[in-house]
Each structure stands twice: as structure tokens, then as C-alpha cells.
Amino acid sequence: MxxxxxxxxxxxxxxxxxxxxxxxxxxxxxxxxxxxxxxFQLSDEQKTILEKATEKYYSGEEPSFTWEQVKINARKSHNEKKS
The missing domain is CATH 1.20.5 (Single alpha-helices involved in coiled-coils or other helix-helix interfaces)
Known part of the structure; x- marks a missing residue:
């Protein structure tokens, strides 16, 4: 139920x-x-991008985001594509 x-x-x-x-x-x-x-499978290029982003995250070079911020950013990106 x-x-x-x-x-x-x-x-x-x-x-x-x-x-x-x-x-x-x-x-x-x-x-x-x-x-x-x-x-779902990532291409080699996508895997490379993900690996670089992971390295930046763990080194502290790139910030992390809360789930709320990720959703806000995704909505903004989707809305910008529609415009």
C-alpha cells in the first residue's frame, strides 16, 4: 500500500x-x-572528466555541493537550455 x-x-x-x-x-x-x-555507460571522455573532477574534489580545489544546491543548479541549467 x-x-x-x-x-x-x-x-x-x-x-x-x-x-x-x-x-x-x-x-x-x-x-x-x-x-x-x-x-548507463560512460564514454572514455566522460570517465576522464569524472576522474579529474574527483581529484579536484579530494584535493580541495573544487567545492562540494549540498543536494539542494545540486537540484537548484540542475534546474537553472535546464531552464537556460530552454531559453
Whole structure:
């Protein structure tokens, strides 16, 4: 049995999707839902970028972010792409 909050969250999301007119947002959501069960693999270039970023993080050269800040940054990036 699902919690009331989970059901409410699902219904709220469905409502937002139904009222969304932006095709890029719908494409983004569709890609997330369709790719959910597919195995994700990084390219060699992406692995190199990740390794360099990890080194910078552990050396203190790059800051870390809270989960809230990551979400804010992702939303900003997504909104900038739409503009």
C-alpha cells in the first residue's frame, strides 16, 4: 500500500505534465522515464572528466555541493537550455 503523500506527489506530477506545453520539458521527462531500465555507460571522455573532477574534489580545489544546491543548479541549467 502506498502512502498518501506518495499518491499525492504522483497526482501532482501527472497534473503538471498534463498542463505542460513545452515540448523540450516533455522530451526530457520522456527520456528519463524510458531510459530508467537501460544500463548507463560512460564514454572514455566522460570517465576522464569524472576522474579529474574527483581529484579536484579530494584535493580541495573544487567545492562540494549540498543536494539542494545540486537540484537548484540542475534546474537553472535546464531552464537556460530552454531559453
Amino acid at each position: 502506498q502512502s498518501t503523500n506518495l499518491q499525492k506527489d504522483k497526482l501532482d506530477l501527472i497534473d503538471k505534465i498534463l498542463h505542460t506545453e513545452d515540448q523540450s520539458t516533455l522530451d526530457f521527462l520522456k527520456s528519463i522515464l524510458i531510459d530508467e531500465n537501460q544500463e
